[in-house]
Amino acid sequence: MITHDFVGIGLGPFNLGLACLTDPLRGSDDLDGVFLEARDRFDWHPGMLLDDATLQVPFLADLVTMADPTSRWSFLSYLKQSGNLYPFYIRESFYPLRREYDDYCRWAAESLPGIRFGQAVTDVEHDGSAYLVRTSAGASFRARRLVLGVGTSPRVPTPLRPLLGERGVTHSADYLAHREELQQEERITIVGSGQSAAEIYLDLLSAAPEHGYELVWLTRSPRFFPMEYTKLTLEMTSPEYGAYHRALPMETRDRLARDQRHLFKGISGDLVDAIYDLHYQQRVTADGPRTTLLTNTEVRDARPLGRAGADLDLLHTETGEAFSLRTGGLVLATGYGPTEPAFLRGVEDRIRRDAKGRYDVAEDYSVDVAGGEIFVQNAEEHTHSLLAPDLGMGPYRNSVIIAAMLGREAYPVEKRIAVQTFGVPDQLRQEVAR
Template identity: 50%
Template sequence: MQQKIYDFIGIGIGPFNLGLAALSQPLPGVDCLFLDMQSRFNWHPGMLLEHATMQTSFIADLVTLADPTNPYSFLNYSKQSGRIYAFYIKEDFFLLREEYNRYCQWVASQLHNLRFNQSVQQLHYDAKRQCYVLDCISTRSGEVQQLLARKVVLGTGTKPRLPACCDGLPVLHSGQYLPQKAALQSKQRLAVIGSGQSAAEIYLDLLRDAGRLGYRVDWLTRSPRFFPLEYTKLTLEMTSPDYTDYFHALPAAVRDPLLASQKGLYKGINRSTINTIFDELYRLGLDGTPPSTLLTNTELQDIAYHPQSQQFTLSLQHLETGSSGVASYDAVVVASGYAYQEPAFLQGVQGRIARDAQGRFAVRRNYSIDHDGCELFVQNAELHSHGLAAPDLTMACYRNSVLLRELLGSAPYPIEERVSFQTFGLPSAQQQEPAWA
């Protein structure tokens, strides 16, 4: 009996591939499968803080911006959960992060094309059958199986990243925060290091209990200030197909420094979080100096851990004054973000993957990375080639619509080509001439 060959298989079930699965399931005749080594969908469980909210609108759910009638929308979830009127009265576009996670779990529970507890060990191409071969093992039973697919979508996500000076030390990455919160709060002196939303949320969460539990929590960042996430409407147009077209067409030598200068556009802190932090410091200040110090322009140069005292010594340098010093803490939380790490199973298809001059995926505009541009695709591994829209949930439905067009040979969902009022770069000859021409 001939082994089944899927139209495509997605590896990894985070929000991006989950959205692709949800958009794929209603399509007649589409035979696809999505694999993940975890036992169920659970999105950054270590950061599902009680008051933490999303930084994108609820409309940017798994399906709505591709298909507003799709049954897996957040609004349908709210209706089915009996909470749609409460959500309407709340009048807030930004979901609680825990709420978003539960919504995704609700979608995952209804999809038939997901298979959890499956770890992909090897991936190679079978030229005779003209398909990719996935060697998988069940993380639950140890059962080994082989799956075939004409095309593959990599959605394995990003991994926690710590500074090199933290290697081998019991430093806590922000992604591990919630399970360790009680242990942290049993200490006397805590340090939170980082400049983004995760650092701000953890600092605020610890600050709220600092007076009651009697510990001190400091917040250190090498950024010159606590940058707010820019959420103005013309800036939001930079997470659009228009800007992605523009950014992708730029030379790599221009894209890399440009992206570095745009970190505040997608790695900043919600204004509401910044204001709440100030208000909390103000409240604590009623009883004297708050048990906290906020340090900007302060870079972590090195860190040492002393097992006997179970303390950390941080070597710090102020970037503007050039002064240096040390500080001691009982626990350190580093919110240094995440970075893409190529999965080991790609070793068997290295010859089919296109690379840029720096050895990164040479991602085409259609999100493919194979030399022919039609077989291997990526989700959220194209920041360097597609710009700040790559990790943004707002663009997930657009990217998944493009991926489905490339995977199936036709577009089951309309794909917007231009949504911005701005023109990025000079207008082409085909566009209307500007007044100054």
């Protein structure tokens, strides 16, 4: 059996970026990797590929550019090959359509060597010198290292879990597959206040006059937060902020994860404006939208209805008033959470954990007790901060992982890019000491 340098498990944008960046290293550095994906083809959030939805990051945050601007796998290279480079230039927007980004990733995934679709990993073990990876297709792979890119899974708050699987209830991850079904109901309710919730609300509000349903959008947040997109805040997705965050006490990091979430989980300003403008348009040209927007509203309990939908027990957290809502359609835009795959049970003794049982992620994104053997992609928010899911930081993380595997920087790894200093500057600390 061939022993690969690494096996990448899962093929989202981050491991796909790793495949792109290691492609030119296969010959010169003999960095041999194989990538295993359970699905039969690349799909990036297919339930949210709305026609007019765009990424919240510029096209430079593609699979490779921030690590290697000359890569043949860049978004601009994809545009050139698809005949869309000049139309994209004339469009004068840095933000690709989400469908376009999905197609770009599929273009790369279908052209790269070393990617194996239809290979769901079932178990992993260590034979004393390398990892053995087995799949449901009956295949086995052997490698000195693993890179886990299994992605995140839909998160559903505890009070809403009894509704899973009920007709008329869907997570935003599956919205498009259920949109027509939802639109047959008299009332549709959206729970959540992030970008996905706002995109779904705009989509349903646009079609409301045609279908005649009532639309409710509720969140426990005190308001519909816009995404913080000022330049000094964007510097928090930087190598030095990640290093600063990782060095903080665990309790402080966990508190920051809660306090900072609205900075990166909010709604784009353009989308907020589009929602308001559509409200105004419907107010002027029709009888007005049949819709209710509720903040400070928490779901305390939920019961499925016999036919479709649910009864929701709600609490207004500022007034303290309890009330209820019956809805035929329900969209849970409640986000995603990290997933730890069951196939790791066979190598549990090789994984390093923190006091709460989570991956204890090192500076180079490894989580194994020996160091440099098992790496994670987008499973380190609790250690490296909210830059973990950021598409623009994916090439940086892959540059670090590649350097750890090679023992040298194949792609330059930035150490400092920010204007501001996080923590106490060394020169000021020295002044105090004097």
